[in-house]
Amino acid sequence: MKHIYPMLLLALCLFTSCAGSQKAVEATPEARMDWKLGAQAYTFNRFTFFEAIDKIKECDLKYVEAFPGQTIGGGIEGKMDYHMPAEKREQILKMLEEKGVKAISYGVVGANNEADWRQLFEFAKAMGMENITSEPNEKFTPLLSQLCDEYKINLAIHNHPEPSHYWNPDVVLNALQGQSKRIGACADIGHWVRSGLDPVECLKKLEGHIVQLHMKDLSEKSRKAHDVHWGQGVSQVDAVLQELKRQGFKGLFSVEYEHNWDNNVPDVQASVAYFRETVKDLK
Structure with missing residues (x-):
């Protein structure tokens, strides 16, 4: 003994x-806030999905928001599509596990009928995802409310710039009335800036309904603006983070850097470093 x-x-x-x-x-720093920092794979849309995963790892991130239509790569034929067979899903999940990256969200994506919406939710569930980002026709909102509760998956309504349907948070709020708490907003702060809106004020309007964010910092307040390193543009990144902390937001930030497409890993790395330093200093 x-x-x-x-x-x-x-x-x-x-x-x-x-x-x-x-x-x-x-x-x-973000984990201590119960925040997740990942990347929208569209940031690396010049590359295959698994090349994008390698770039995400280079940026010291471990979450990805996949987007429909990206070539898969890694020896797997086809594109990221929610209609893919189970065998292909399992291959992708195995490769993601080996690389230490989790697919946490999928979009921006939509469907045209109940059967396709259900297949989309089945795909997200099989992939272990938490969120689907979409700009759905409002006639589907009651169905989506039901599917969110049934599958325990969130649907985040994304905003493209004006004149897209959901460009203004007032429209998003109206669509959420009386629906599942699992339906909320995917707040794209850069597109709000492109639409002439104040991102902090938009976040205040959506308090309690924000599921995830597409994070951008833009060079100027106009439709021709391009992404810059976070903290160097006009998107009020510091104030956005402070407001989200005040709200008690818990969820995903997707880096969506839509500039310098062929070599933007250093840009994302700089933005991630800025984000983490800023989060450390939040009061």
């Missing part, structure tokens, strides 16, 4: 060490 205790002590030490290492890995 006397030999068992040292072995137990060693096992306990090893367990504690591993747990501490895991905690250290997860203890990013």
